[in-house]
Amino acid sequence: MGLLFIGLIAGMIGSFFGVGGGIMVVPALTILYGLTAQQSAAISLMGIATASSYAASYFIRRDMVNIRLGMILLVGTIIGSVTGAMVAIFIEQWILLGLFSMVVLYSAFYMIRNPERLSVPISGSSTSKASFVYSNRVDVTKGYVQYQARRIPSSVGISGVSGALSSLIGIGGGSINVPVMNVWMGIPMKISTSTSSFMISVTAMSGAIIYYLNGILLPTVAVAVALGMFIGSYAGSHSVKYFDTRSMRKYFSIFMAFLAVVTLLKAGGIL
């Protein structure tokens, strides 16, 4: 029951703030339930794969996902996440937990600053020659926006790192993907987040399946957390419009910093 609850909260928070629920699941499982870092990462990845698959299908149906660009970047994240999961099996726990708290601290910091670069819509005449020009919807109600993706090769490389981190510590990787697409590649923010949810589902799956095949995924715990996360993210995404998440971001980032510190203490063997 407690596990279901953790998943529920993680799923809701994930959909409120656009972060994978892994940020909550991993500390909760390692500290409260005494699981290893690898077991928690596996469970967290499975929950993320489930919840973000639902989100991805929602966005794809509304043509808000750049599937083509996502597919290019997936080459990086999948290779990264599969390698990450294979390596994670042999790594000492404290290293993984330490890495986790560093990434979470970075995400908390990123949430406070929250940079958003407005991409420049390209004018009609130049589009025919330029490559990697895409058109997607920014919102359900709004029309299509045309934009060009820049710096593709280096972004595939960065995606590889984000994929590796994703399976090593059991997070979705959205806190890396979204800024890369928005700030570095010049993709509109909304399209970046929805494309990221599509990428996360595939990335989390490729990490989770490696853990599963190596018998690290504990079935009953995983199902409790995944069901909770699915319900939580479903409820969260349908009720997010009733909450003012912008003002909640600051408090949530403080909470994330707290989680990072707690996990660091666990890594140091104090907790």
Place this chain on the structure above:
Amino acid sequence: MKKDLRIIANAFLFPLYIGLGLTFISFSTILLFNIEDNSRELFEGLWALQPYGVLELGILILILSPFFAMLGAVVYFVKQNDRKYALLTTVVILILTIAIIIGAF
């Protein structure tokens, strides 16, 4: 064009719902009757309709739902006559499959 997108969206959703259904039913059976985990083998458990076998199958389907979506994406790109991206998606699926095979051993 937008109608074709449903192929990918549904390729995500169908396995997701099947997996959720299977895990939910088997998980609640396990909780209700306090069943001990006696078979760790997926297919053995399934054969005997053991709740743990069904649970494992549900988990596998749940995890793999993005994989089905990638298959859906190939169909989508082929329907769009977009050879380049159909090929790219196939390559991505191949990478995944090879990784899964390597990861299993």
